Amino acid sequence: MSNINDTLKRINELAAKKKSGQELTSEELAEKKELYKIYLEFIKGQITDTLDRVEFVDPDTGERTAPKRALENLAKEADKDIKEHKDIH
Template identity: 50%
Template sequence: MINKQLIERINQLARKKRTDGLTREEQKEQARLYEIYLDGIRGQVKQQLSRVRFVDKSKH
């Protein structure tokens, strides 16, 4: 689930990666957090798309 703490930790690790580099453990954590984030985004997109209805105006 995407929440504020997840985003904050992803951002912390991204900043550290740019400045100091990440340890092997942090790299694994970052990969895991990215996967959680992407799964959440995919779920949101699927949910949104499931609500989309197409209307053919030429039939009205």
């Protein structure tokens, strides 16, 4: 398929055929499975792209941090607390 719109169009064609009571051939079933795989990868890519642009903003300092960096910082703080035998809640 050349783009996601063509993929969705074909998915809908196969769904309409099935909904009309016609059986999908084994080739069509395999095609449908592959089309859904392409579609899901597209959606995952969109979600990843969106999340890559998300930033946490510290309300006190206004410092902006990417979620991955924020999680790394939290992990480092937790490791430090564990090494110092502090209670972690």
